[in-house]
Amino acid sequence: MTRNPERRAATTRNLMITGLTVAAVAGWGAYAYSALSSMQLEQRLNGQAAALQDYQAQFLQQRRKAEEGAREIARLQEQLVAVRGDNERLALSAKETEATLATAEAQLASLQKLHGPPALGNAPALRGITPVPAKQDILVAQETLTRLGFGDLEADGVMGPSTRQAIEAFQRVAGLTVTGELHGLTLQSLMRSAKVVAAQNARAEPLPE
Structure with a gap:
């Protein structure tokens, strides 16, 4: 009868030790599982944070x-x-x-028409002009x-180089043969041009109030 209580006590102690051992193993297992789950969760959160940062960087780049x-x-x-x-x-x-x-x-057309060769009916108008221009004709031409x-010619009645150059320039504008000589047609065209310019200046003058 004495051994039975001892055996029961030993059995009880063994059961308690076994229970504590199982509880300890179960606790450590739960802790390890919890730690593993936390690491996985942290890794997942870190991956999501990195993906979010990449998305934010891409968004900012696209925005720029x-x-x-x-x-x-706009430019x-x-x-x-x-x-x-x-x-x-x-x-x-x-x-x-x-x-x-x-x-x-x-x-230009008006000037060409004005200074064109005269018709034969106007030939008498040239009778007063001698083939060799007189001093008075040269003087009038210079003025x-x-x-x-x-x-800016000096009206001296002399056919100098300046006068010939001025006659050549006028002959070019009037469409005449450029000779630099004061022949009858050139002198007649000069007189007509002077009349036209005088008439234009008279029309351009303001009327008296």
Whole structure:
């Protein structure tokens, strides 16, 4: 009877030790599983954080590109507006140039018609002009050439180099044969030009109030 209680006590101690051992093993297992789960969760969170940072960096890069594109578009629009303005000014200048050219062509045609060779019916008008110009004719030609802007000639009635150069310049403008000589047709054209200029100046003078 004495051994049975001892055996029961030993059995009880063994059961308690076994229970504590199982509990300890189970506790360590739970702790290891919990630690493993925490590490996996931390790794997962770190991966998500890294992915989020990459996305944020990509988003910021795309945003910078979009802002740069917007600035480039604004700059191109400003250039387009400037080019349109330049084109409008060029078109206006071209119209003004065409109008000026048309006026110049009309004036040139009028001068060519005015200084063209006279008809045979006008031949008597040349009878008073001698083949060799008189001093008075040269004097009048010098004064007329100066008034028409072909040089600042001294009215001395002498056919000097300056007078010949002025006559040549006038003959080119009037469409005459350039000789530098004061022949009858040149003198007649000079007189007509002087009358035309005088008439234009008279029309341009303001009327008295």
